[in-house]
Amino acid sequence: MADRVVVSQAGVRYGDLTVFDGIDLTIKDREIVSIVGPSGCGKTTLLRSVVGLTRLNSGTVTIDGKPVSGPTPGVSLVFQHFGLFPWKNVYNNVAYGLKLQKAPKEKIEQLVPEYIEMVGLAGFETSLPHQLSGGMQQRAGLARALAVEPQVLLMxxxxxxIDAQTREVLQFEMLRIWESRPIAMMFVTHSIDEAVLMGDRVVVLKGRPSHIHEVIEVGIPHPRSRETLKSPRFQEVTAHVWDLLMQDVIAAEREVS
Structure with a gap:
């Protein structure tokens, strides 16, 4: 598979604070790369650098060989807190990206219902965000990100x-959608279990400034299911990631307290 995203010697500083430095990372087409690390290690900053929302102080990011210097066509971002427009219903929230791209009306009318159905929101097209549960709002955000048919999805x-039960449901829904239409995906999470379940590779960030400590091949084939959580390989990888992070996580918690 070809490299879709290439991060080379990337660094970000805020004044005297270096968030991360010397980051080298590739994301291949049809691959999910999970990013984990202790709080404050720069996971979200790295993701924002890939999408062009945070400017690098050193190094480069390229997508399909083209340097990223700002928001990039073909790249979608799913936020932590839904990011829906409260005055727009589900249909118009999902259609927003397509309208921004000035997609033809016929294409919008074809793709929006398709992705609303794909994420399980058929029948809620006219609902406003405040009328939806947290899980349903995130489904709408996911449909909006996918409707523009990106080559790269950043999460x-x-x-x-979202509550634990809904979170698990959405994890497997996301895997089902990705397995039907695989694209390059970067998945930032605090959850080691989630990182291993979702990822083909897990990138572990550590240190101050942050750097890539290890990249782990998960080695669990798709499709994945709840049985994956019980597999010896899943248990092995999650235990290894936890061992890598334990000291940094404890240190970060002490700083906060």
Missing amino acids: DEPFSA
């Missing part, structure tokens, strides 16, 4: 604001 802790 910033997309299920962290």
Whole structure:
């Protein structure tokens, strides 16, 4: 598979604070790369750099060989806190990206219902965000991101604001959607279990400034299911990631307290 996203010697600083430095990372087409690390290690900053929302102080990001210097066509972002327009109903929220791209009316009328149905929101097209549960709002956000048919999907802790049961349902729904239409995906999460379940590779960030400590091949084939959570390989990888992060996580918690 070809490299879709290439991060080379990337660094971000805010004044005297270096968030991360010397980051080298590739995301191949039809691959999910999960990013984990302790709080404050720059996971979201790295993701924002890939989408062009945070400017690098050093290094480069390219998508399909083209340098990223700002918001990039073909790249969609799913936020932690839904990011829906409260005055727009589900249909118009999902259609927003397509309208921004000035897609033909016929294409909008074809794709919006398709993706609303894909995420399980058929029948809720006219509902406003406040009329939806948190899980349903995130489904709408996911449909909006997918409707523009991106080549790269970036997900910033997309299920962290949702209760545990709904979170697990959405994890497997996301895998089902990706397995039917695989694209390059970068998935930022605080959850080690989620990182291993979703990812083909898990990138572990550590240190101050942050750097890539290890990249782990998950080695679990798709499609994945709840049985994946019980597999010896899943248990092995999650235990290994936790061992890598344990000291940094404890140190970060002490700083906060």
